[in-house]
Amino acid sequence: MKLKITFILALFCIGFSNAQTKVGTVNSEFIISKMPQMKGVLQRVENYGKRLDSSFQIKTTQYKAKVDSFKAEEKLMTEDDKKARIQELRALEQEMGKFRQNGATMMQLQKEENLRPLYKKLSEVIAEVAKENGYTQILTTTGNEFAYIDERFDITQLVLDKLGIKE
Template identity: 25%
Template sequence: MKKIVFLLLLSSVSSLGVQAQKFGYVDMEYITSKMPEYQKAQSEMNQFSERWAKEIQEKGAEIDRLQRAYMAEEVLLTDELKRKRQNEIREKELEAREYNNKVFGVDGMMFQKKKELLKPVMERVQRSVEKVCSQRRLDFLFDKSSDFVMVYTNPKHDYTDYVMEDLGIDTKPVAASGTAPASKTNN
């Protein structure tokens, strides 16, 4: 029985070795940095972010104003009025925290807006990546700019320019930028 399992395992491993898999990588950060529609989406995101941050700042300023007014009048207030003002300040603080979470929280308005604005751009890039992978017969394509750590990358496996070319983005290196990928020689 052990011999049969061993032979089955050996045959499956040897059959995997016969069919080589082709790998490559792209630099998505570089690609998207060259896309005007991505830059436009980023600009819109910044505008929303600034507007929402300003609203949160205004809520904070109102809380500060209420606290200063309370401290200035505290000695003149009855215990009941003190509790009322303290409750009002706590409610405003809670409201500000809730609004901050609503806007900038894990699944907040900022996250939703970013998803909405970047979705068409990223779908376009994904279609291009799939097309390049199909044309170049790649089995795996990694993103060099992601959190996935690539300790070494051979430039001959860099398909960034192919994706950029498919997207209609100029692949010529910009003088003095030094961030453009090397030219490609893959087939």
């Protein structure tokens, strides 16, 4: 009976040791920053930002013109006219604030949209490298807190090589 239990435990231990996983790490942000396509992404995002800035400058110029007009005509206005113009200026200020806030959101969305193909390509190459080297899991080192990472299991350089990127 003891022999059967020992045999079953031995089989269980052998099966468990064969089922172990191989975990690796990769610095995806570093790789993305080294990809040649990144220059194009940054250029497109910068151009988009310039278009937004241009639109905002037009609104700012219109706002300043209305403020100057109000200041020039203020002494000649009735109280009701002053209140109406002040309301109009406040509405324009709020509109400009919303435009600025929306612009920041739109810039972030534009950047994410332009980076999506790079992350897709990176993900595919990471999967290839992981399969070729027998990894069952790959963790990204960016944005995660690791107490210790053994450099032998970091596939960042393998992915860079597969993408043809030289440091």
